[in-house]
Amino acid sequence: MEHVPWARDLARRLLAGPLPRRWAHTQGVARKAQYVAHIVGGDAELLICTAWLHDIGYAPELVQTGFHPLDGARYLRDIAAAEERLCRLVANHSCAIIEARNRGLAKELSDEFPGVGGLLEDALTYCDMTTSPEGHSIDVETRLDEILARYGHGDVVTESIEEARSQIALSTLRIKSAVSVRSDRHVVTDS
Ligand SMILES: [Fe+2]
Numbered sequence: 001m002e003h004v005p006w007a008r009d010l011a012r013r014l015l016a017g018p019l020p021r022r023w024a025h026t027q028g029v030a031r032k033a034q035y036v037a038h039i040v041g042g043d044a045e046l047l048i049c050t051a052w053l054h055d056i057g058y059a060p061e062l063v064q065t066g067f068h069p070l071d072g073a074r075y076l077r078d079i080a081a082a083e084e085r086l087c088r089l090v091a092n093h094s095c096a097i098i099e100a101r102n103r104g105l106a107k108e109l110s111d112e113f114p115g116v117g118g119l120l121e122d123a124l125t126y127c128d129m130t131t132s133p134e135g136h137s138i139d140v141e142t143r144l145d146e147i148l149a150r151y152g153h154g155d156v157v158t159e160s161i162e163e164a165r166s167q168i169a170l171s172t173l174r175i176k177s178a179v180s181v182r183s184d185r186h187v188v189t190d191s
Pocket of ligand 1: 128
């Protein structure tokens, strides 16, 4: 877990001052990533680092396109020299490709940062979409409703979340199931 302090400190530097609520959310997402990290085996550290860094694209000093997954991933690739899969996960977190398409940025996103897919991408979506803006653990439906209410009718975020809703719910279900299966195995192993 040698890279986790780097990811945490970078996120803190970029978010804690200008965006304290986003920083609170980020801390909650990272806590949740630590909780589920065992299900991704050797990628546990990558998941936790990505949870710390997934929203840094909101930091005022990083804003370029105004689409935070892309701005954050480009900063990680070009300035922070982060590993490729970390950048790709940040770029694609929580079904970002759908909002990218609605913003006319899908080609840039997928050319520069192809999706990683699989349990890792599901796990990051789960951690983000079950953590409130204040960093508390909440169920996915409450989280999605909160985003829709915050951005309001007609906003590109609202339309994209509505489009992504079923995929986000499925990712969440897959992670809940993976966590319970692993927990059951631990019980069997321990007894
Ligand atoms: Fe987030």
